[in-house]
Each structure stands twice: as C-alpha cells, then as structure tokens.
Amino acid sequence: MAGRVTLDDIAQRVGVSKTLVSLVLNGKAERYGISKQTCDRVFVAVHELNYRPNQTARSLRTGKTRTIGLVVSDISNAFYANLAREFEDLATAQGYSVFICSTDEDVEKEKSLITMLRNRQVDGLVVSSSQDKTDWLNAINDGGTPLVLIDRHLGNNTLSAVVGANRKGGRMLARHLVEQGFQNPLVIGLSTNHISSVAERIEGFVEVFKNENLEYAVHEVGFHSVQSDVVNLLNGIEAKRFKPDCLFAVNNNIATAVLQYLSAKNVKVPNELGLVCFDDMPYFSIIKPSVTAVEQPIAKICSKAFGILQELMETGSNSKTTGVVEIPVKVKIRESSMLKSN
Amino acid sequence: MAGRVTLDDIAQRVGVSKTLVSLVLNGKAERYGISKQTCDRVFVAVHELNYRPNQTARSLRTGKTRTIGLVVSDISNAFYANLAREFEDLATAQGYSVFICSTDEDVEKEKSLITMLRNRQVDGLVVSSSQDKTDWLNAINDGGTPLVLIDRHLGNNTLSAVVGANRKGGRMLARHLVEQGFQNPLVIGLSTNHISSVAERIEGFVEVFKNENLEYAVHEVGFHSVQSDVVNLLNGIEAKRFKPDCLFAVNNNIATAVLQYLSAKNVKVPNELGLVCFDDMPYFSIIKPSVTAVEQPIAKICSKAFGILQELMETGSNSKTTGVVEIPVKVKIRESSMLKSN
DNA sequence: CTGAAAGCGCTTACAG
DNA sequence: CTGAAAGCGCTTACAG
Incomplete structure (x- = not known):
C-alpha cells in the first residue's frame, strides 16, 4: 500500500486541496502566505501516510526529469569508472540522477542510446562520443537537449567540450x-x-x-x-x-x-x-x-563539464557554447622511462 | 521543435485518432486488425516528423518506467565497475535503463538514494547493501519495488540475494x-x-x-x-x-x-x-x-540477479524469494603465495 | 490564504 | 477497424 499514497490522499487527510499540499511540499508556502500551522498539518500527514511524491508525474507536468545521461565507451574502464563516480557526486548534490551507458565505441549504439535517453526526457547529456562528425550531436543539442562533450571534442564548433590537455x-x-x-x-x-x-x-x-x-x-x-x-x-x-x-x-x-x-x-x-x-x-x-x-584531472574535468551543463539546463540557452575547454594534465615520471638516474 | 512532436501531431498528420497511432506504435496493430496500409501511413508520419514517444508520459500512464536502480558502495571500485557494466548490458538488452548510485558504505546515504530511486518509480532495485538489518529493505520489497541483493546478503530471509561463494x-x-x-x-x-x-x-x-x-x-x-x-x-x-x-x-x-x-x-x-x-x-x-x-564470476552473478529481478518485476510477486544464491568462485594461485615451487 | 480546473503526453477500456 | 473519453499524479495559472 505504501507507494500508492497520492497527493489527494494527503489532501483529504488534512482537509485541504491538493494545490495547497503541493505548494507546501514545494516550499512555496511562504510565497503564498500559507500559515505555519497548515504547513505542519501537511507535514504530519505526509509523515503518517509515508507519502513519496511520484517523480514521473511531476516530470510530465514540469517537463523536467532531474535526470542526466552519461554516455561513455565503457563504464568498466577504470578511467570512465572514476569519471562516472565524480560525475555522480556532482549530480546527486544537485538532485540529479544519472543514467550511465556504454557504447563500446560503436557510433550506431551511441546514437540509439542517446535517442533512448532523450525519449526518457533527460534534462541533459554528457557524452564521450565516438562520432567523427558534429552534425548529429549538434541536432540533439539544438533540438532541446543540452549536451556537453567530455574527454573528447569534435572540433572547436558549436558544442561545448571539456577535455584533458x-x-x-x-x-x-x-x-x-x-x-x-x-x-x-x-x-x-x-x-x-x-x-x-x-x-x-x-x-x-x-x-x-x-x-x-x-x-x-x-x-x-x-x-x-x-x-x-x-x-x-x-x-x-x-x-x-x-x-x-x-x-x-x-x-x-x-x-x-x-x-x-x-x-x-x-x-x-x-x-x-x-x-x-x-x-x-x-x-x-x-x-x-x-x-x-x-x-x-578527472575531478576537474567533471566539475567543469557539470557546471557548463547545469548552466545550459537552467538557462535553456542551448545555443551558447564554451568551445573546447582544456584542463591541464600532469606527467608522473617513474622508472619505466628513466635511463639516466636523476 | 523536434522533441515537441506528440502523438496528436502525428494523428492529425495522418488523419486518424491518437488511439490508432498508439496502437500501431505499440505493435498492437495486428491484434486490433489495423490495416497494413494504415500502419504504413503512421510510420511515414512518425518518420517525417521525427516523432519520439515521451517515455515519461508513458510511464505515468502504465506505471512502469523500464528503469532499474543499481546501488553499490562505489562505482569507481573496479569490482563494481565491472559489475555495473555486465548489468547494464543485460538491462539494455531488455529495454531497461539503469541508474547507478554509490553509497560509500553509508547506511543513511543508501536509504536516501533508494528512496529517491523509488520516487523515480524504478521498476526494480539491485543493491549491494551496507545495512546489517533486513527490515528496512524488506519493507521496500514488500512496498511494491522488487529488490534483489547482490554481492552481499542479509541472511537467508525474505530477500533474494546473489553472491559469490x-x-x-x-x-x-x-x-x-x-x-x-x-x-x-x-x-x-x-x-x-x-x-x-x-x-x-x-x-x-x-x-x-x-x-x-x-x-x-x-x-x-x-x-x-x-x-x-x-x-x-x-x-x-x-x-x-x-x-x-x-x-x-x-x-x-x-x-x-x-x-x-x-x-x-x-x-x-x-x-x-x-x-x-x-x-x-x-x-x-x-x-x-x-x-x-x-x-x-561477475557475469554470472549479474545474469542470475537480473533474471531473478526480471521475474519479480514481470510477475509482480515480490513476496517470492529465491533465498541466497551462491555462485562458485575460482582461486587463481600465483607467485605471491608459493613457497614451494610446484 | 485557499480551491477548482486545466493539462503535461501517453494508454486503455469501452463503444460503435 | 476506428475514435471519444477517462485517467495516471502531479503543478500551475486563475479566481476568489
């Protein structure tokens, strides 16, 4: 039965409209001058009935899913696994969840995964693309799904990209x-x-x-x-x-x-x-x-990419591009390349 | 504008109802005796307008999201990265997408991630839990979200689990x-x-x-x-x-x-x-x-776990449990433990 | 301060 | 073979 509790249930319980409940739950109580007392009654009911908002319904209504698609060649590759973890942390902190997909460097697979993610109404896309042309991804970005390239770029064109040097x-x-x-x-x-x-x-x-x-x-x-x-x-x-x-x-x-x-x-x-x-x-x-x-610098690459994506998602200005952002790398000199002892 | 195309748009274009279009798109044409010709007209319009179904709307209506939550302690750990990849492949093949979350072995974080995933209406959950008690997760499973434990079990109780030996x-x-x-x-x-x-x-x-x-x-x-x-x-x-x-x-x-x-x-x-x-x-x-x-045997662990989860998701019988399934492991004997030369 | 109503884009009985 | 209508569970103008 838990999980079947809806906004109406809690509205009835409290004896108010679901509008009221929705407002309170979305932190708009103050803006609408809803009394502290009413709020509390709502919170109590929410707690008692163990109400959990249906994010799907919310998404359909608002057009936002708070979801990001991360598309890489292979999530089991240590580099991308680390990248995914950094990205997850950034996303979670902002209330986003992330779908992770592996393309195996297959362009057709990449396209079908991205299309699938768009059908799922992701708010944004971060992709380490295997494509060699920019047009297909450009269309995605222009078509309303903000996209930032990561780890690889497709030339200094319309799409934003964050890569290592x-x-x-x-x-x-x-x-x-x-x-x-x-x-x-x-x-x-x-x-x-x-x-x-x-x-x-x-x-x-x-x-x-x-x-x-x-x-x-x-x-x-x-x-x-x-x-x-x-x-x-x-x-x-x-x-x-x-x-x-x-x-x-x-x-x-x-x-x-x-x-x-x-x-x-x-x-x-x-x-x-x-x-x-x-x-x-x-x-x-x-x-x-x-x-x-x-x-x-995986953490820096991710935070830069996430920042750009967030900007695009929030402003909806998917025409803006930051071009290719390069993050400095470090070389760790070790024994395998040392003929002379230093 | 692409992306804003809806079922209604294509219905109008073809000159039929959206019911018709929906039926065709969901492969129910034959069952309802819809003529091949009508179907083709629909497909043409879909293609011309580049229609992509809104999965969020579909989910709200059907109550299924075709989404699975995979909760592990740390996706950047090579073991879980490999596990995630295997799982992704199995899920994708069946039309599921997977949310991957890292708990850092923090029980509160695990709980809040799982709650978030449930709010997102995931059809099922696969979790490598850090909890030491079974009640919280049991409630999730009984509450309508099929759950299978992976890599770790919580005793041979109500929850299904797939682990290595x-x-x-x-x-x-x-x-x-x-x-x-x-x-x-x-x-x-x-x-x-x-x-x-x-x-x-x-x-x-x-x-x-x-x-x-x-x-x-x-x-x-x-x-x-x-x-x-x-x-x-x-x-x-x-x-x-x-x-x-x-x-x-x-x-x-x-x-x-x-x-x-x-x-x-x-x-x-x-x-x-x-x-x-x-x-x-x-x-x-x-x-x-x-x-x-x-x-x-990560691949075997995943395929077993996915199989069990799929069964639970499809039958909706979240009360059924397979108990703890153990998959045999292999020891790779190498030099670090060989005092005697074999 | 609060509620009735519309609508997001689908699917699915139901009726013909 | 096909369509009108209801409804999934929310949010958000709008009205009072």
Whole structure:
C-alpha cells in the first residue's frame, strides 16, 4: 500500500486541496502566505501516510526529469569508472540522477542510446562520443537537449567540450623520452584514432620526435582486441626494420596489455624498452619498474563539464557554447622511462 | 521543435485518432486488425516528423518506467565497475535503463538514494547493501519495488540475494596457504566487517587455521582510510608479539594498498611475507611477484540477479524469494603465495 | 490564504 | 477497424 499514497490522499487527510499540499511540499508556502500551522498539518500527514511524491508525474507536468545521461565507451574502464563516480557526486548534490551507458565505441549504439535517453526526457547529456562528425550531436543539442562533450571534442564548433590537455600531455611525454636519450618510439594507438583525445596525444608526441629528426612509428590496435593485437604487434618486433627503443601506449587499457606482454616475455624495462602511457592508474606506482604516465584531472574535468551543463539546463540557452575547454594534465615520471638516474 | 512532436501531431498528420497511432506504435496493430496500409501511413508520419514517444508520459500512464536502480558502495571500485557494466548490458538488452548510485558504505546515504530511486518509480532495485538489518529493505520489497541483493546478503530471509561463494573462497585461500607451509596469517578486513561478503571470507579463512591450531590475527581498516590504515597496521608489525608470515587482504582495494606498502618497503613476497586476496584484477598477473587472488564470476552473478529481478518485476510477486544464491568462485594461485615451487 | 480546473503526453477500456 | 473519453499524479495559472 505504501507507494500508492497520492497527493489527494494527503489532501483529504488534512482537509485541504491538493494545490495547497503541493505548494507546501514545494516550499512555496511562504510565497503564498500559507500559515505555519497548515504547513505542519501537511507535514504530519505526509509523515503518517509515508507519502513519496511520484517523480514521473511531476516530470510530465514540469517537463523536467532531474535526470542526466552519461554516455561513455565503457563504464568498466577504470578511467570512465572514476569519471562516472565524480560525475555522480556532482549530480546527486544537485538532485540529479544519472543514467550511465556504454557504447563500446560503436557510433550506431551511441546514437540509439542517446535517442533512448532523450525519449526518457533527460534534462541533459554528457557524452564521450565516438562520432567523427558534429552534425548529429549538434541536432540533439539544438533540438532541446543540452549536451556537453567530455574527454573528447569534435572540433572547436558549436558544442561545448571539456577535455584533458592531450596534445600537451603527448608532447611532455615525448620530450621526457628525448631527454632520457630515447630515440625511436613506437606509438601504440587505437583503431579509433580519429577520436580527438587519442589523435592529439599522438600528434603532440610525434611532433617532438619529428622536430628532432628521429624515426618513429605509429601502429593501431582494435578496441575489441587490444590484448591480442598488442601481442601480435610486439611479437615480431625484433625482426622488423624499425626497431623501437621505447613504447607509448595511448591509454590505460593498451598500457596494461603492453605490461602483460613485457612481463611475460621478461623484457627489461626501461633498458631494453622504455614505456610511457596515458591515464595514470594506482598500480603503476606499485609495479617494478613503476610506470611513467600522464594523469588526467578527472575531478576537474567533471566539475567543469557539470557546471557548463547545469548552466545550459537552467538557462535553456542551448545555443551558447564554451568551445573546447582544456584542463591541464600532469606527467608522473617513474622508472619505466628513466635511463639516466636523476 | 523536434522533441515537441506528440502523438496528436502525428494523428492529425495522418488523419486518424491518437488511439490508432498508439496502437500501431505499440505493435498492437495486428491484434486490433489495423490495416497494413494504415500502419504504413503512421510510420511515414512518425518518420517525417521525427516523432519520439515521451517515455515519461508513458510511464505515468502504465506505471512502469523500464528503469532499474543499481546501488553499490562505489562505482569507481573496479569490482563494481565491472559489475555495473555486465548489468547494464543485460538491462539494455531488455529495454531497461539503469541508474547507478554509490553509497560509500553509508547506511543513511543508501536509504536516501533508494528512496529517491523509488520516487523515480524504478521498476526494480539491485543493491549491494551496507545495512546489517533486513527490515528496512524488506519493507521496500514488500512496498511494491522488487529488490534483489547482490554481492552481499542479509541472511537467508525474505530477500533474494546473489553472491559469490565467499566462505568457500576464504577457505580455499587458507588451505592453499597451509599447504604452502604458511602458519600465521594476518587478515586485513574492513571496519564494515558485518557485511556478509567480508565476514564470510574471513570466517572461511579463519576456520582453516583454527582447525590446524595455528595462530592468526584479524585486523580492520576503515573504508575511507584504507591506505593509511594499512600503512599503520603493517608499519609496527615486527615489533608486535604476533608476527604474521602471510597476509590476507579481503578485497582488491586493500590488496592494492598492501602491495603499495610492500613495494615501498621492499618486502620480499612471498618469502618474507606471503599474500593472498579477494577480487582478481588484471594487474595481479602482471606484477612481480604475481598475486594469488579469488576471482568472482561477475557475469554470472549479474545474469542470475537480473533474471531473478526480471521475474519479480514481470510477475509482480515480490513476496517470492529465491533465498541466497551462491555462485562458485575460482582461486587463481600465483607467485605471491608459493613457497614451494610446484 | 485557499480551491477548482486545466493539462503535461501517453494508454486503455469501452463503444460503435 | 476506428475514435471519444477517462485517467495516471502531479503543478500551475486563475479566481476568489
């Protein structure tokens, strides 16, 4: 029976109209000059009957669901899991609930999830998109669902985006490697290299070696076959013409696969092969050698993105854009890339 | 303007009633003998106007939201992140969306999140509860929101629960340690030791050493201070009367903190100190020495839990319970606990 | 200070 | 085969 209690029930109990009850419950008592006494009678009844407002009905009437959709490639990826948690906390503090969806880097899946979320009338969308064009998402944003991109952008266009300073991170890693005397890096990217985060990491990285006139190579592994692709890539490495003296894994999943391989093959890091990567993980400082990685400021990325989204949701001005906001990153230099002892 | 298209709009466009349109859209055309031709006209209009049904309105009318609440202690914990992903896939496949909430092991927070989710009219709840009593959650389940416990149970009572075989896992780890010649384990538990999963891991583990008449100790660390508590605990260890020759970390967060400490202090594992833990992580097989851990069958736990929940949601028989369902676990024996070479 | 009424956008008996 | 009407549980002008 609990849960079937409605506004009418409590209105009857108190002997007032449901308008009155609604007003009181929404904190508009004062504005309408409703007496403290009446309010209390309402509160008592609410408590006695254990009334819980039906948020669905409320949403239908107000057009607001206090709900946000968070769309990422894979919530089980530690980076996105951390991001989701930060975002959840921000959202909950403001009375929002969040739907979390994983796209597996599949554009069609992303679109259908976003459409589903819009049908559920989410007030806003935060997406780490796998798309390479901006039009589809632009239409969503213009169509009344505020949207901010996170972790990846689609060019400095109409959509707001909050990302880590990927290009700079890549550059910093490369400079550090050069300083340490490394000369020929192999970059292990993703088949989804069009994604801005990955692309910029690689661009920034490669730029440095290009300027130094050093030879490098860029290879890709598939999103769904990271581990086996890494194995295949590294297995033949000595036989190939290009012999890298260090590796750059563009994200934490690739880094883990690389570490797995190097550990199994007993490759000596950093002397036989140096290693740097993106997305610092707790275990990178535990293992031997510890791993040099770029740490992204997830909390800052989330709070910035949430702030922008909130502004859009509240003002309803979905035409306004903040462009691409870049949050500084930090490189954690560790043993895997230190040829010289500092 | 897209998004503002309603059933009425498309009814007008086609020149039929919205009843008709609704019937067609819900696949009831055949049942009501609506002509193929009429259906097609509806579909065309839907497509032309880019109609998307308002799920909120639908929910209010039907009383179903096709929404599930997943409540765990922390979505950024790798174990729950994986669990959430498995659960998301199962739910999405059946047209459900899932709200994910983190409680930080705080009972009041858990209650307020669950109440919020109920106000949002979720069709069902899956919770990894921090509560030690069953009455509050029972009331929820009896009050019309089907609920299944996951990862932890509250005794073999009215609520359905799906958990890993924690006691057995603890026992297996202990037997393995004994076989390897370890004699005096230090168990590092959590201040939330009342939680069934942790409690049973410890019980199963301790039971073995008790039967062998071997001395052991159980200490606890705080949920919010795992790292510092682990440091404090292990720091004084040589000076204490009880000197362990191996450690049992009851979950992956504790294990990571322990590894961090052991690595920093250059403790030789397993010779100076053996280590076993719960919740296998990819990096456990990368690091040296690799870490012995119990692997929980997350996919199976989720599919079982989802199946039970679905049954409850569809039949509405929230009084039925399957009791506590235990899913077998596997222990991954690795170097951190191998004194004898096998 | 308070209430009757409309309406958010659907679905579903009911009637023809 | 099809439509008019009621109603899910709220909020919000509007009127007094």
